[in-house]
Amino acid sequence: MALEFPLSSVGRADFDTLRGFLNESGYSEEFLLANFGAVSMHELLYARGARQEALEERYRGDGLALFLARLLLGGKPMGKEEITRYLPKEVERLMRETGLLNAEQRCPVLMHPAFGLLVASDRLGYGGNDFVMSGSEGLCRQFLQYIGRSPCDRFLDIGTGAGLAAMLASAFAREVWAVDIVDRAVRFTEWNCQLNGLENVRVVQGDLFAPVSGMQFDRIASNPPFEPSLTGDVVYSCGGKDGEAILERLIRDLPLHLAPGGRLYCLVEGTDREGETLDQRVVRWLGAEAARHDTALFVRDTYAPMHFAMQQVVHGNDSTAVLEQWAELYRGLKAQAVVIGHLMVQAHGGERQSFHRRARFHENAAVEDLEMCLDRETEIARSEAGDLRPVCGTGWELHVCHKPEGGGLRPSHYTFLTEYPLAGEWEVPEWLARMTPRCNGEIRAEQHAQWAKTNAGVDSDEVYRHMRALLWAGVLTLPLMEEPS
Numbered sequence: 001m002a003l004e005f006p007l008s009s010v011g012r013a014d015f016d017t018l019r020g021f022l023n024e025s026g027y028s029e030e031f032l033l034a035n036f037g038a039v040s041m042h043e044l045l046y047a048r049g050a051r052q053e054a055l056e057e058r059y060r061g062d063g064l065a066l067f068l069a070r071l072l073l074g075g076k077p078m079g080k081e082e083i084t085r086y087l088p089k090e091v092e093r094l095m096r097e098t099g100l101l102n103a104e105q106r107c108p109v110l111m112h113p114a115f116g117l118l119v120a121s122d123r124l125g126y127g128g129n130d131f132v133m134s135g136s137e138g139l140c141r142q143f144l145q146y147i148g149r150s151p152c153d154r155f156l157d158i159g160t161g162a163g164l165a166a167m168l169a170s171a172f173a174r175e176v177w178a179v180d181i182v183d184r185a186v187r188f189t190e191w192n193c194q195l196n197g198l199e200n201v202r203v204v205q206g207d208l209f210a211p212v213s214g215m216q217f218d219r220i221a222s223n224p225p226f227e228p229s230l231t232g233d234v235v236y237s238c239g240g241k242d243g244e245a246i247l248e249r250l251i252r253d254l255p256l257h258l259a260p261g262g263r264l265y266c267l268v269e270g271t272d273r274e275g276e277t278l279d280q281r282v283v284r285w286l287g288a289e290a291a292r293h294d295t296a297l298f299v300r301d302t303y304a305p306m307h308f309a310m311q312q313v314v315h316g317n318d319s320t321a322v323l324e325q326w327a328e329l330y331r332g333l334k335a336q337a338v339v340i341g342h343l344m345v346q347a348h349g350g351e352r353q354s355f356h357r358r359a360r361f362h363e364n365a366a367v368e369d370l371e372m373c374l375d376r377e378t379e380i381a382r383s384e385a386g387d388l389r390p391v392c393g394t395g396w397e398l399h400v401c402h403k404p405e406g407g408g409l410r411p412s413h414y415t416f417l418t419e420y421p422l423a424g425e426w427e428v429p430e431w432l433a434r435m436t437p438r439c440n441g442e443i444r445a446e447q448h449a450q451w452a453k454t455n456a457g458v459d460s461d462e463v464y465r466h467m468r469a470l471l472w473a474g475v476l477t478l479p480l481m482e483e484p485s
Contacts, residue, residue, distance in 0.1 A: 001170065003128040005184060006108040007120060007191050017192050018094045026065035031111050032073065036232070041114065041136040044073065044126075055449055073109035074106040075123055077104060099261055110134055115144065116166060117196050121162040121188060130184045135164030139340075142167060142300070143223040143267035146342045146367045154215075154457065156257070158208060158222035163189030163220050166201050173219065176201040179211050208246075209253050216259040222250055226269040227312075230325045242333055244270045248285050254345060255289040263374075265367075269299070271305070274334035279358045282343065292350040297358040298370050298422075299341040305330040308338040321384040323367045344374055352381050357472055359422040369421035379478060385464040386446030390439040390476040395420055398433060416475045431456035432466050441479045 010018075021368065029041060036058045038044050047055050047362060059070050067086040070076045079250040083092060083105065095101040100120075102108050111120045114136045121134035144165055155173035157166040159180055166178035166189060178189050180202055186205045193201045204211035228243035239246050247268060279297040283290045303311075309326030313319075346356065355377050361370060380388065401413035414433040416426040431452055438448065445467055449460035470476040 003126070004371060005187050007187075008097060009191065009194055010094060010097050012194075012197075014094050014097070016197060017090065018098065019118065019195055019197060021088070021091045022068070024126045025068055026063075027068040027072070027113060028065075029115075031065050032112070036047055040138065040141075041112065042138040042141070045110070045112075045134065045136060057313070072100070072107050075107055075125075077106045077108070079105070112136065115168055117164065118192070119162050119164055119167075120195070122184075128184070130182045131183045132182065132188050133161050134480055135162050139267065140164075140223060142342075143221075146267070146298075146370065147221045147265045148219060148367060148371055149165075150262060152218040154217045154219075154259075156212060156215075156220045158216040158220065159224055159246075160189050160203070161185050161223075162279060163192045163201070163203070165223070166203070167193060167196055167198055168227065169199050169219075169221070170189050170198045174200065177212055177215075177217070178203045179206060179208070181205065181207050181293070208249060209257050216257055216262070218259050218262045220254070220258060220262070220264045221266070222264070223267045224250060228326075228329055230280070230322070230329060239269075242271070242329070244281070246338075251282055251285040251345070252287070255286065255293065255347070258293075258345070258347045260347050260349045262347050264343070266343045266345075267341075268343045269338070269340045271330070271333055271335040272302075272337040272339055274336060277358070278339050279343075279356065282345075283356050286345075291354055292347060294346045294348060294354050294374070294381070295356045296344045296370075296374050297339075297341055298344070298373075299339055299360045300363075301340045301360065302360075303338045303340075305335045342370065344370070346374065346378070348378075348381075355381050359424055361474065362420040365421035372441060373421060373472065373474070377472060380468060382447065385468075386444060386449065386460070388445040388467070388471075389441050389443065389479065390445065390448075390471060391441035391479055392436060392439050393474045393477040396473075396475045398436075400433075416470070416473060418473050418475060420474075422472070422474055424473060426469065426475065428470070429456075429458075429465060431458060432470070436470065436475065439476055 032044060036044055036055055059074050059076065064086050067082060071078055087095065092101065100107050100111060109120045110123045111118065112134065119134055122132045131192065135144065147165060149172050151174065152173050155176045157169065157178045159168050160178035161180065162185065163178055166176050169176045180186050183205055186203050189203045193203070224239065224246040226239040226243045226247060229238035229241060247270065258264060272278055279295065282295055286293055306327060309323055309330065309416040312326065313323045357377060395418065397417045399415045399417055400411050401464045402409040411430065414428050414430055416428060418424055418426065435448055435452060445464060449463040452458040452463045467476065
């Protein structure tokens with residue numbers, strides 16, 4: 001059941017006063033990580049056992065920032081003397097009026113700094129079934145770090161939670177819409193926007209795109225629930241029986257709401273299955289609209305299904321009976337791997353051929369690096385294949401495998417290895433390994449095709465297909481897409 005929302009709004013000037021005090025207090029992510037000796041905010045929010053006991057010791061001490069950590073992060077009851085010592089009367093009044101300081105002298109919500117903003121959300125002890133996460137959890141942070149931040153007109157955050165993605169987008173989008181099906185999430189987002197003084201964010205309640213029916217957006221971001229529900233009946237806190245129910249609905253409805261040239265940025269978790277990988281399923285969900293949209297799945301991690309299941313059981317402190325439920329689920333899906341990554345979908349209007357790509361990316365690659373890969377593919381798709389003038393990229397190795405033959409060694413396999421931004425092994429035929437060093441940015445792809453036909457009997461379509469694959473991998477690049485030195 002849902003519990004009463006504990007926070008209240010005050011006037012704009014009062015929110016400005018409260019925000020100014022908190023921002024100048026030293027209560028920052030940098031302070032919290034340094035004081036508690038933590039490597040991430042996730043560690044502070046979800047520490048357990050001995051680690052939690054060790055963190056408790058770090059709450060002790062003097063200073064305003066540490067006082068606020070006790071109150072807002074730790075949720076500890078404050079003595080009247082402490083409150084008088086650290087809070088100016090006006091700030092104390094505002095904290096009580098907003099609900100950040102209740103009658104028990106505690107902060108009933110979790111309030112912490114994140115990405116230069118202040119974010120209120122539910123504490124782990126909240127007893128309702130509409131729990132709102134903060135957005136500073138590990139996977140949530142990965143989602144936020146891989147949303148494109150170039151200026152745009154209209155931005156949509158689907159499943160906003162406490163509103164962190166929408167608030168970050170307010171800095172680069174003219175108009176931001178934040179949607180969540182949970183009323184409590186809508187109220188947290190509205191309150192957080194008021195506290196942070198953001199006026200270009202509109203928050204609406206509803207199921208996926210329903211509240212913005214008829215609207216299109218230049219950028220859409222979503223971090224949908226994707227943990228499988230073992231019983232199949234918890235769709236809005238999990239992703240349905242197979243973990244992909246909400247993602248599937250999101251992708252199927254996406255074409256109606258993604259403006260021409262617009263992009264979706266989505267953190268995904270799903271399964272590669274016998275006969276169909278996760279990225280292939282995304283294309284299938286797009287249906288006929290796949291001809292008007294490009295897709296790129298940038299894979300962060302892959303796990304053997306039962307390895308992933310064991311991690312879930314251990315982290316959830318569940319019994320071995322739950323592990324068997326996971327095993328049954330993955331058997332039923334014919335799952336071969338669990339995939340976690342970042343999905344980008346862009347609308348191009350059908351004026352050219354779509355591309356659908358997948359690759360693992362280096363852990364240090366930023367969203368700008370992945371966008372560069374997508375931009376390069378877009379430029380290639382817009383161009384006549386024969387007119388491309390590829391040039392050798394950097395940071396790759398060519399590995400040649402030899403086999404013994406006739407008392408000597410014969411080359412049998414040629415594989416390009418790349419690490420950054422895409423990490424992969426790209427096996428190629430011998431003629432392509434020989435042709436690649438000839439790519440100097442002056443020779444047109446049509447001329448390369450003529451060389452391949454003469455030297456290897458390969459037709460031009462096969463040359464262009466392989467060339468596009470190496471351009472995606474970064475083994476080849478285009479002169480205009482090269483980064484400045």
